[in-house]
Every structure is written in C-alpha cells, then in structure tokens.
C-alpha cells in the first residue's frame with residue numbers, strides 16, 4: 001500500500017510510521033518539520049526491517065501555502081495514495097482570555113486549514129486501487145460532540161471538532177470516488193502533547209499501543225466505515 005502519515009517525528013505518528021514500514025510491500029511517506037527525527041525513524045526502520053520503504057518529507061503545516069515541490073516530491077516516492085493519516089497536530093493550553101490571535105490562527109492552520117489544501121491536491125491520486133483509499137483524520141475526544149471538555153483547551157478542541165465535521169462532509173462529497181473518510185477521536189495517550197495538555201498526569205495508553213489500533217483501522221476500516229466519527233478512549237480525560 002502507498003501510505004502517508006503526517007506528524008511522524010514523535011508520539012503516535014512516529015510509531016505509526018514504523019508499524020506501516022514493517023511491511024516491505026508498503027511505501028510510507030512520513031511528514032513533519034523535524035528532519036533529524038524523521039531521518040532517525042527511517043534509519044531505525046531500514047535497520048530493523050531490511051527492504052523497508054520509508055521516505056521522510058519535511059513540511060511545516062503552519063505555513064500559509066504548501067510548497068510547489070510538495071506533490072512532485074511526494075509522488076516521486078509513492079505515485080498514488082491508498083492511506084492518508086492526518087495525524088499531525090498542535091495544542092495550546094491557555095485560558096481563553098489569554099489566547100493570542102496569532103497562536104489560535106497558527107493552531108487552526110496546522111490542525112485543520114492545512115488539510116484543505118493538502119487533500120485537494122491529493123485527491124487526483126486517490127481511489128485508484130481495488131480497495132478504497134482511506135483518509136483517517138486523527139481528532140480528539142476533546143473535539144467529540146457532547147464529550148467532557150477541559151479548561152485551557154478551547155482552541156485545540158474547537159479545531160478537532162472542525163476536523164470531525166470535515167470528515168462527515170468529505171465522505172458525502174467523495175461518494176462514488178472509491179475514497180472513504182473517517183475520523184478517530186483519540187483519548188489520552190502518553191506523548192509530549194498529552195503532557196502539555198494535562199501537566200503532571202499520566203495516560204495509561206502508550207503511543208505504540210494506539211498506533212497499532214490506528215494502523216489496523218487505516219488498513220482495514222475503509223470498506224466498513226465511511227463518514228464516521230469514532231471515539232477511541234477507555235478513560236477520562
């Protein structure tokens with residue numbers, strides 16, 4: 001399968017990129033800003049799984065536009081898209097009245113606005129295989145309608161709620177094009193982001209364990225789910 005994972009330089013995305021790369025039939029593009037971490041991931045995969053096909057691509061999703069080189073670089077590695085995991089995300093933990101407009105805009109750019117451009121550019125390369133292309137949007141329980149909310153996470157949770165809604169819209173819009181779009185609303189996972197959101201607390205879920213779930217869902221869920229917003233959480237927060 002031809003796979004793209006954003007936010008693969010640490011946390012859940014790092015483990016996810018590694019898991020996809022264990023199958024040498026997969027071609028995996030891993031995206032983030034941190035070139036060194038992506039290169040470390042590539043080296044780790046190639047040494048552990050000889051023949052692994054993993055391609056680091058450095059990209060800052062906070063930029064207003066994607067660079068013109070983005071699609072040519074990507075397609076030189078994979079040619080078409082079977083799985084896209086929109087996993088990159090950023091978080092601001094601040095009381096609402098202390099939020100600066102610039103940081104809210106930057107957060108929304110990374111967590112939701114950048115996906116509009118990226119997915120628009122990738123659509124022509126999707127739905128080409130026998131099985132539907134699966135777009136998996138990684139949202140949060142904070143963005144799941146009706147869930148418990150936490151002070152300080154308004155911008156983050158609102159951006160993740162937008163991602164959940166976009167999922168439903170795109171599933172409708174891409175109907176008949178052999179593309180499925182689903183959204184996983186994750187609960188607490190012990191990563192840098194969790195520590196930022198809930199300082200001093202510990203999550204029971206490891207990034208590797210969550211990555212196993214996301215990997216399996218991404219590979220197998222497309223024929224069973226479309227336009228679904230799925231909570232993936234056994235604990236609070």
Ligand SMILES: NC(=O)c1ccc[n+]([C@@H]2O[C@H](COP(=O)([O-])OP(=O)(O)OC[C@H]3O[C@@H](n4cnc5c(N)ncnc54)[C@H](OP(=O)(O)O)[C@@H]3O)[C@@H](O)[C@H]2O)c1
Nearest residue numbers: 007009010011012032033034061062089140188189191193
């Ligand atoms: N951990 C949790 O408890 C939890 C709960 C619910 C949902 N989630 C969601 O799960 C996803 C992964 O979270 P995580 O906990 O693994 O977070 P993390 O450890 O903080 O990793 C975030 C990833 O996103 C990338 N990223 C951030 N800003 C970026 C930018 N401007 N351009 C490109 N990439 C960027 C980071 O790479 P660079 O810094 O190298 O760019 C990093 O690889 C996120 O969407 C998050 O909202 C996490």
